[in-house]
Structures are given as structure tokens and as C-alpha cells.
């Protein structure tokens with residue numbers, strides 16, 4: 001894979017659809033994620049974000065779109081779960097994905113390292129692989145760009161101690177990053193309407209990722225029900 005062939009230009013101004021279902025979710029199945037990705041492709045998606053080698057392998061059979069791959073893995077006593085260690089990076093590289101996303105927050109990782117310690121090792125081992133930094137704050141994203149990540153994402157805003165309770169999507173963070181980041185910005189997390197997506201592009205993101213609002217029917221159902229209950233209430 002060539003870092004210069006630039007998957008980032010392929011997804012520029014496109015919608016990346018996140019097709020994920022964890023073991024505890026009703027749609028957990030590589031078969032279903034493959035069909036979900038195909039539906040996203042037919043709907044006009046320009047890229048897919050997916051979790052696990054099994055799902056990615058299946059998705060590749062159905063769509064020829066750039067893939068942002070992650071492995072969500074929970075380690076004891078650790079909050080970092082999106083591609084937390086070199087082991088998950090190795091697994092994704094062995095499968096082959098256009099870009100790998102990993103937690104780039106300032107939290108301690110399962111092996112006790114920080115992203116500033118781990119990422120240089122990853123970059124050294126996989127010189128031509130594209131990497132996306134899943135961040136929760138402006139400072140983390142700035143640090144990630146400095147470390148050599150190829151792009152920064154707002155994926156974890158609202159999900160860390162420092163950002164808990166933030167209203168999503170985090171337009172403020174996106175705006176600040178687009179103005180100041182030296183690498184492309186990917187908006188991800190909490191985009192739930194086409195209007196919000198449009199606003200992200202107007203702010204100047206390279207691309208935006210939408211997940212739950214498109215691919216998690218249980219959550220979508222809950223949103224509808226909440227609105228109805230409110231009215232009844």
C-alpha cells in the first residue's frame with residue numbers, strides 16, 4: 001500500500017458509513033455487516049469504517065470502497081478500546097485496509113504506554129500504512145498530527161473523562177481543528193441528521209463518518225420512541 005496513492009483524496013467530501021455491531025448488539029455478524037456495507041455503497045457512500053478482521057474480510061467481498069479498519073478490544077482495567085495495541089495493528093495490516101484508526105487520546109494504553117510512545121513504533125513498522133487518530137480533544141489531535149498521523153478524527157469527543165457530557169456532534173472541535181490542523185480532519189461521532197452532515201462539510205472537513213444513524217436500527221428505533229414518549233409525556 002502506498003501512502004501517496006492517497007485514500008484520503010478518494011474519500012474527500014464523501015460520506016464514510018460506519019458498519020459496526022459488537023457481540024452484544026443484535027446485528028453482530030460479518031454477513032450482516034457485509035450487506036450493510038453494500039447498502040451503504042448503493043446509497044452513495046464513498047468509504048466504509050468497520051470493526052474486526054472478520055467483518056472487514058466479508059465487507060471487501062461486497063464493496064470496492066476504501067476501508068477505515070479498527071479492532072475494538074477491551075483489556076482489563078483500561079479505557080482504551082479502539083485498536084489499543086500493536087497486536088491489533090498487526091492483525092489489521094495482515095488483513096489489509098486502506099486506513100487504520102486507533103485511539104489517540106491521552107489515556108494510558110493496556111501495556112502502560114501513551115500514544116506518544118506507541119505511535120512512533122507503529123509508524124516505523126508500517127511506513128506506508130495510513131493512520132487516523134481517533135481523538136477527543138483539540139490538544140490530542142494537535143499532538144497526533146505532530147506524531148505523524150495522516151489525519152485526525154473527532155471520534156472520541158464525548159467519550160473520555162475530559163469530554164463526558166459534551167453535546168454531539170462536536171461542531172466546535174471540528175471548526176477549531178479545520179482551522180488549525182496540519183493534516184486533514186475527519187468528523188466522526190454523533191452526526192444524526194443530513195443537515196448536521198452538510199454543516200460538517202461546510203466547516204471544511206475532509207470527510208465525515210456516520211454510524212449509528214444509518215447502521216444501528218435498534219438505536220434509531222429508540223430515538224423515534226423517545227420522541228413519541230416525549231409528546232405523550
Ligand SMILES: CC(=O)N[C@H](C=O)[C@@H](O)[C@H](O)[C@H](O)COP(=O)(O)O
Nearest residue numbers: 018155159189190191210211212213
Ligand atoms: C465511541 C465509539 O466507540 N465509536 C465507534 C468508533 O468506531 C463507533 O461505535 C461509532 O459508531 C462511530 O464512531 C460512528 O459514530 P456514530 O455512531 O455516533 O455516528
